[in-house]
Structures are given as structure tokens and as C-alpha cells.
Amino acid sequence: MAVQSAQSLSQRVGWPGQGVHRVPYRVYTDPEIYAAEQHRLFRGPVWNFLGMASEVPAAGDYVTRHIGDTPVVMVRDQDGGINVLVNRCGHRGNLVCTRTSGRAEHLTCVYHNWLYDLKGNLTSVAFRRGVAGKGGMPDDFDMAGHGMPRLRTATFHDLVFATFSDEVAPLSDYLGAEMRANIERVVGRRMCLLGTHAQYMPNNWKLYMENVRDSYHASLLHMFQAAFRINRLTMDGGVRLSDGGWHHISYSKEATDRQGDETYGGKKLRAMDQGFELADPSLIARWQEYPCGTTLAIQSIFPNFIVQQIYNSIALRLCVPKGPENCELMWWVLGCEDDTEAQRQIRIVQSNMIGPAGLISMEDGVVGGWVQRATRNDGDETTVLEMGGRDVAPSEGSRATEVSIRGFWNGWRSLMAV
């Protein structure tokens, strides 16, 4: 689909005036807006999360991923560097790596046996000189101009990012000091993979990114937490934002919980009425892992990457768009190399809280689909994002705010030029 001019895309989106406290429902369904996102956003001046460097430990190890809809390969070369290449042969456009992971000396397109080195350079073309002096490529065919496109790549604490943009600031500046500090706190150690999830959801990818930035819903939609007082808005906490609100951290510290049943609209929450107790409390066993006392921190890096700490449950998530009305949430569930056996077991059991069957997180898989269904035919209507005001400014001491969702739309509007 052709990339629209800024003006016609603006008209298409129909953003209602200035600000980011109203979002037209059309952005969740429209194929042209979706197509524009692929170019302006995912191929625009952002750093896209790919995976962990430790997923490709040795030369030739690769995994296939997506940046937006674009298939890419993350591969380690013989020099120890990590390259992110568009997974497409320079000849006829075939997928080069057709397995989701593997190890290879070269990347080979099976269609006509064109070979690439691990940096994406085209090194060999089958029958380049023809057969018995006949056929073959023209003498002036330039091998150098037909490699697999190699993206700008950067890593931070084993996390690999890549960008199509020459203009975007270095990764370190893109993240900023505060965002870097939280990533460092949560995964800046020798981490190990405990498991993965892939959750396919029937909603636009932005509905999930709004959900993950929505600190207001956590104790209202997710009753499991509320019932066991795992997360309460009355706990000390707040929302940190990067400049412009593109990235966010929502955090809380449970030890300072103040009783606040009255703040929930004067009545007890659904699950509290039940007053149930766990038959096996080891489900929520935990230890104080961080000196700062943070018990929960959800961080999003624009556009679609998430770093999660829920007690001792550590995970990375990437929300990959799959057309206007679907997305796939990839999870990396992590532990530390230095964990004791008891700590490792606690992390494994706590993982029941997260993922597609997560006692806390499962509702996030369904609520986006409900919004999708309810808004599909009303593209001109808008969402309301006024909790905590209409601006984009950090919110200390309160998570009863939608400020980080507004921050997301600030970034989205800026890149989409609408």
C-alpha cells in the first residue's frame, strides 16, 4: 500500500484537535493507518527491540524476528558482533532464513542458492558465469549492491535493538538515563531464560501498549491482585516518563501500603467480597530482591517493548503487530544465573501470575479484543484519556492516572505527523 502524504493521512486519522486526551477509534482498525505505521513508526526514528544477545551465543547462531511486519534475522558473526538483517534475498525477494532459529556458516537462499555472509554481504551467486559459457549474470553485476539490508544495531545489557533510521539518536540517548537505570536494575545482571510465551490477541497492537501503560486499570480489572493485596493504588508509587512521554515506568512499593478501601468508590471490590484465601500460599512466596524496595515496575520503551518486574517475576515482552486487528505478544521469562535453587523455584511458581494463563495478566489478553469489537464501526468516535489530567507530565505518588497512555500518543502523533 502506498505511503500517504502527511496531509491525506492526517485527514484519514481525523485527530480531534490538539492534545492526546482523545484518540479516534479509527487508529485501531484502519488498514491505511496500519500501513503508514509500518513506514513512519517501525521504520522511523525508533529503536526496535529484537531479543537477547544470549539467544545467539555462538558465531552463526540466528533467530528470526519481526520489526513491525518486516521479517528480520538477528545473527552473530565470526567477529562476535550481532547483525540484524532484513530477511529477504536480494535476488527475487525470497525469505532467506525459513526456520525460527538455527546455526549456519552462511545465510543461504534456497530458491537459487545465493549465499550471504553473516553480515549480510552477498558472497556467491549460483551460475554467476553461466553454464558452459552460456547464460549467467551480466559482467557488470555488482555483488556489493545486493546484500541483505543490514540495520543499525545496538545492545544494552544483553538487549538487542535495531533501527532502520540513520537519524535516530544513539540507543543510550533514546532510552535516557532514567529508563536505562530501571533496565539495569531489573536485567542488568547475568540473566538466564526460564521460558517463553507467545500470546496471539484479537486486537490492534496499540490497544495492548495502552493497556500495559495503564496503571489505573491494574487493581480494577485484575481481581486476583486486589484480593490478595498484591497491588493496590494506595501503595506508594508513581509514573515516571521520558521526555515527551514516549517511554514510561509505573512502579510501586508495597511495604508502604496504606489502608484505603474507601478510595475504591466506597465499596469493596468484587473479589474482596469473596474473601478467599490461597490453599497453597507458596504461590505468592517471594523475597526482597531489590534494595530500593520496588515490588512492581512495568516499563515500556516506545513503540512496543516492555520490561516487567512483578515481585521476583522478571520478563521482557514485545508486542508484534499482525495486521490492523491482531497482534502477538512475545514473552521472555527470565531468572538470574546467580539465583539459588530456592530463588529459581520462587520465580518459576510466580510465573503463574503472568503470561497467557497468568492469574494476574490473563485479562489483558481479552480486554483489547472487546474494545476492538465495540469500536470497529465508530472510527470517528474517541476514547477518553483524562484520568490524572490532560497533560503529559510525571505523576509522583499516584498511579490513578492515564498520563503514560497520553505519552504513548504523544510519540505516535509525532512520528505519524498527524
Add this chain to the structure above:
Amino acid sequence: MDAESARRHIEELIHDYAHCIDDDRLEAWPDFFTDECLYRVISRQDYERGLPVGVMTCTSRGMLQDRILSLRSANIYEPHVYRHLISAIRVRGETDGIWSVQTGYAVIRTMQTGDVSIFSTGKYLDRIVRVGDALRFKERTVVFDSRRVHTLMVIPI
């Protein structure tokens, strides 16, 4: 119990388990397990890589009960039912009173809207023991074939 009798009882256990879930008698589901047990649901990819974390990991019968209590009282999801198709039950052998059994399954999910889909296919890897007159799962590992779970998994497989 001779081998033939054991095989018959094991097959009954596995079929009863499926009916229990499909008939929405979920409060009875934990009773298919021993007090100390392992129930986990994990993707084939992660199982083959030897990773410990699955979609669900319950390490006691109490934890299974908590899953059901949460499903009934706390979790929000769109009403749906399962239909298990059980196939190819194979008793692999018995050591020290523990039978190792492998079974194929498919779970078809029907939503309240009427949408019907194949939700999960895979295999059960069971370790089954005798408790009094009955057989119980000491361990039930559900290895599902797909990488993906569609929307969410709240009802056990």
C-alpha cells in the same frame, strides 16, 4: 494389578479427567492429582529446550484448587467450553509403582459467541500412581504443539 487391568484403569482415569473438564466440573479437577504433584502446561518448543517455565506450573493440589477458585471468583474472561479429543493412550511402563503414560489430545474451544476453533493440540506426559483403590496423577505435563496461545488460557487442559 496386572498389566491389563492397570491399562484399563489408566485409560478410565484419562477419559474421566477429560469429561470432568469438558462438563465444567472443575472443582473436582484437583482430585485427579496426588497432594504433592506437578501439573504444568508448556509449549513443545520450550519443553524440548528443557526450559522450566510453562504457561501454568502447579506444584501441589492446593495450587490446582487455587487456580479453580481464581477462575470462578477473580478472573475475567469470555465464557467458553472445551471439548477434549483423547487419542493414542500408551502405557510406556511401570517403575516402583509409577506408570509412565503418553496420550495425544486436541482441545476444541467453543466461545459463547459461537466461534469454534482448535485451541490446543499436543500430548500428555503422565506419571500415575495408585492411592488407595484409585489411580492419581503424580505428574501431568501438557506439551502443546503450537508456540502460540490464542487470547488466554484459563481452563486447564
